[in-house]
Amino acid sequence: MHRPLCPVETLYVGQRSRAVLSCALRGRVDAGALAAAFDAVTQAHPTLRARIVADGGGHALALLDETERPRLETRTADLEEAYATELNRPLTLGGPLSRAVLVSAPGGTEHLFVLVVDHTVTDGHSSITLHNTVWDHYRALVTDERPQPGRADAGTADAPEWPEPVSALLPPADEADTAAYLDARIARAKESPVELVRYDPARTGGGAGDEGHIEVCRLTLDTDRTARLRGRAREAGVSVHALIAAALLRTARRRLDGDGPRTLGCLSPVDLRSRLTPPLPASVMVPAVTTHLQTLEVSETSDPLDLARTVHARVNDFIARGAHFHEMRITPEIPRNPALQLATVIVTNMGVVPGPRLPDGLRAVDVRLVPGRENYFPQAGRSPVMACVVSFEGRLSIEFPHSTACFSPAFMRAFRDEVLDALLAFASEPRREPATTDVG
CATH class of the missing domain: 3.30.559.10 (Chloramphenicol acetyltransferase-like domain)
Incomplete structure (x- = not known):
């Protein structure tokens, strides 16, 4: 039982x-x-x-x-x-x-x-x-x-x-290899601490005893604009996920003080279901995801497509090396080493998924997936910005859940609108030849 x-x-x-x-x-x-x-x-x-x-x-x-x-x-x-x-x-x-x-x-x-x-x-x-x-x-x-x-x-x-x-379904691994991977991850996190987005001083919550409430700022594209964004991603040799990550990184950088490049972190969940042997069906109710954290130097003048190519290449290299399995194995160490998952932006990606099949006479007007939690820690003064990305029935949707004790609705609307402008620019810009990207 x-x-x-x-x-x-x-x-x-x-x-x-x-x-x-x-x-x-x-x-x-x-x-x-x-x-x-x-x-x-x-x-x-x-x-x-x-x-x-x-x-x-x-x-x-x-x-x-x-x-x-x-x-x-x-x-x-x-x-x-x-x-x-x-x-x-x-x-x-x-x-x-x-x-x-x-x-x-x-x-x-x-x-x-x-x-x-x-x-x-x-x-x-x-x-x-x-x-x-x-x-x-x-x-x-x-x-x-x-x-x-x-x-x-x-x-x-x-x-x-x-x-x-899922931790019981991972392929066998040498404990020494896992320990070496953990040591390297901790060392990189110490060498490249990332900047976080400061909480909005005009937030509507956050007073003494006020923990605020969850709101969601949302960005959606219709099927035509979603298709155009996918097409531009293919032409540039990157994923839509990478384009969105680049837009988020540039938008976050504009919320930071100072000139010149700043070290930002991008956390991308990585699905393990399709990468297990045998694959684990999506119908099995367990969490089957790990994460990939990369740090990038981002300035006001960083080229967004170059950022997207870096994000894309590093995620692919991470998976090709089998590091996603090591990352799952070291997950229990996160409470002792929170920098292992500390990022400026968190960009989920469910990809293109079907909506529900309904009987005649009933129609799904809108389908949404939003993560929620109990504690947003307004006392920290800064945090990552989360973007939950999913395309139901060919329409891209990005949800920005946040606590009003940390970010005001006006702050998140402005953040959302800048990301939208960046994605629309991606969708309409002319084709450029892919550049060689350093995946180190």
Whole structure:
């Protein structure tokens, strides 16, 4: 009934971070069928109907009893206010690691579905897959399609088959090699400390006893502009992720004092699912991601395409060397060496993903993925800026979650607008021949 958390998963326990999937809908929703669909999915994934408990000197997942397992919540409310509420509503400490809410606007034709999952048991890819699976079950129920099969390893209600942690699926490694990798990473972090973005002095929170609340500033491109940005990235021999990272780095540099180059850090999550042998399906509810941190000298005059080429080449080299596996192995050392993941900008990248497949008469107006957490530490005075990047159905979206105790809405809107201007410039500039990039 218990499944110990591995050291990597345990890091998420203190963070209390969560993935917030939301889907704005137009049409008729059968709340009973949606509740049954959510029940079917949580039955197939024991991690979704579990809580975190103390286990010796660590933590473990423990199955909730039938009366405690999560069920679909429904209510009528203003949808914009409901989204803000759910974004700021933490999962209950010691309670279920998932929550599903259906909010309907007065009139009953517009709705918001919100699915929240603790990052201890999910990552971006698995949370998106989970969201779409809920709607697959819903569609099957309301159209009399054959129901989707549950996970083969779900087990029984009394003896669940817990998924293995990704740290147990890594290829074998020599302990001396891992130790040498850790030493080198710590040395590089000390040699090149990165600058962070100072909190906005005009922030709306941050007073004594005021920890603010989470807001999200959002950037979106339509399908045409998204396609043009992808095309320019291909022509330049870089990824869209690298273009976005370059835009963020240049925008962050303009928030720093002084002239000349400054050392900035770019943290890029790296998916491990497709790089394991055999690959791990996105339906398996475990966090399966590591990170790549690189430092770059960025000045007011840095060429954005040159920055993008550097980011792109270094990430590719990191993966080609198999360093992503070493990075996962040293993750438990982060609490003792936080500089290992300290960056000026954090740029996630889910890539191009499908939205939910819905029955006739129901349409997804908007789909969003936003990370949230409990502590933003306004007392630190500065922090990284996070950008959550995903393309649902061919439309690029960048979400900038932040605490109002750290950055004001006006500050984040200005940051977002500069990033947007940079991406539009990328999408429209003429082709340039790729340059040789130093990947050291």
